[in-house]
Amino acid sequence: MSGGAAPGGLDKGHVKVSRRxxxxxxxxxxxxxxxxxxxxxxxxxxxxxxxxSKGIAGGLLLLVIICWLGIDxxxxxxxxxxxxxxxxxxxxxxxxxxxxxxxxxxxxxERLRIRNPFRLITLPxxxxxxxxxxxxxxxxxxxxxxxQLWALPVSLRGRKRATRRxxxxxxxxxxxxxxxxxxxxxxxxxxxRGLGDQHHPDAxxxxxxxxxxxxxxxxxxxxxxxxxxxxxxxxxGVRWAYEVLIPAIVGAVLLVVLFAVG
Numbered sequence: 248m249s250g251g252a253a254p255g256g257l258d259k260g261h262v263k264v265s266r267r268x269x270x271x272x273x274x275x276x277x278x279x280x281x282x283x284x285x286x287x288x289x290x291x292x293x294x295x296x297x298x299x300s301k302g303i304a305g306g307l308l309l310l311v312i313i314c315w316l317g318i319d320x321x322x323x324x325x326x327x328x329x330x331x332x333x334x335x336x337x338x339x340x341x342x343x344x345x346x347x348x349x350x351x352x353x354x355x356x357e358r359l360r361i362r363n364p365f366r367l368i369t370l371p372x373x374x375x376x377x378x379x380x381x382x383x384x385x386x387x388x389x390x391x392x393x394x395q396l397w398a399l400p401v402s403l404r405g406r407k408r409a410t411r412r413x414x415x416x417x418x419x420x421x422x423x424x425x426x427x428x429x430x431x432x433x434x435x436x437x438x439x440r441g442l443g444d445q446h447h448p449d450a451x452x453x454x455x456x457x458x459x460x461x462x463x464x465x466x467x468x469x470x471x472x473x474x475x476x477x478x479x480x481x482x483x484g485v486r487w488a489y490e491v492l493i494p495a496i497v498g499a500v501l502l503v504v505l506f507a508v509g
Contacts, residue, residue, distance in 0.1 A: 294360070297352040297462045298398050306347025313339050330505055338498025345491045350397035352462070354469055357478050361386065363397045367486045370394070372479035378466050384459060388483065399459040 313336060320332035345364035353360040359375060361368040376389045384396040473479045 294353040294355050295465075297354075297465075299350065299400060300458075302347045302350065302398075302400070306343055309343045309347065310340065313343065327505060331502070334498050334501035334505060336498070338495055338502060341491045341494040341498070345488065345495075346397070349488070349491070352396055352398045352466070354466065356473055356476070358481070359386065359466070359469075361394055361396060361398075363395065365488050365491060367484075367488060368394050369484035371481040371483070372470055372473040373475070373481070374483050375470055375474065378463055378470060380460065380463055384463055392483070399462050401459060402457050 317332045317336040321329045324332060349362060349364060351362045353362070358372060359370045361370070370386060370388065374388050374390075376387045379385055379387060380401060383401055384399045386394045386396065388394075
């Protein structure tokens with residue numbers, strides 16, 4: 248019996264040792280083959296923002312004038328003048344900010360966000376049908392909805408000025424080409440075409456175009472590249488700018504009450 252127990256005991260002992268040994272081997276081999284560290288997520292691309300520099304400058308100037316006159320009336324006015332000045336400032340300041348400093352157009356690979364004076368519109372590129380320019384710059388959705396881009400106002404005077412500058416530049420280049428061809432006789436430059444190849448009158452020159460037109464070209468390029476991607480699909484979101492509407496309404500109500508009281 249003892250001879251039979253010995254093999255069984257050896258087998259059990261061998262099993263126990265092998266288990267402990269496997270545990271040690273696993274613990275020893277773990278540092279040699281560490282699990283790969285999780286890679287940090289790539290940062291999301293920053294939004295590209297389009298705003299009107301002239302609108303911002305005009306808004307800041309208006310705010311300075313309103314605050315200057317309003318504060319002067321608050322501290323130096325008599326009777327109802329301070330109250331009228333306070334109500335007028337509560338009404339005017341949000342409206343000036345809404346129409347000058349607030350408008351912006353933000354874009355990334357997934358959507359177009361339009362921040363107008365009283366609304367915030369979020370449009371996935373897949374919902375945008377076209378971007379058109381006329382007397383104003385607009386976005387048209389596949390459903391037929393239209394949203395004006397307040398941040399990109401159209402300047403008809405700027406377009407006319409750009410057309411005149413482009414025409415003058417092309418005329419000057421043509422005169423230079425003719426004079427260079429006449430002096431060299433077309434011999435060395437192959438009939439004067441050597442200098443002409445450096446100028447392409449038909450190619451658009453962005454230096455002459457208004458800023459809003461160049462921004463619209465960028466938006467159309469983004470729509471063409473991203474309009475059919477899966478990440479650019481979704482629903483249209485529209486939110487009212489209550490942070491502008493509520494103070495303006497409060498100021499208007501105060502003015503009405505003050506004038507009604509007399």
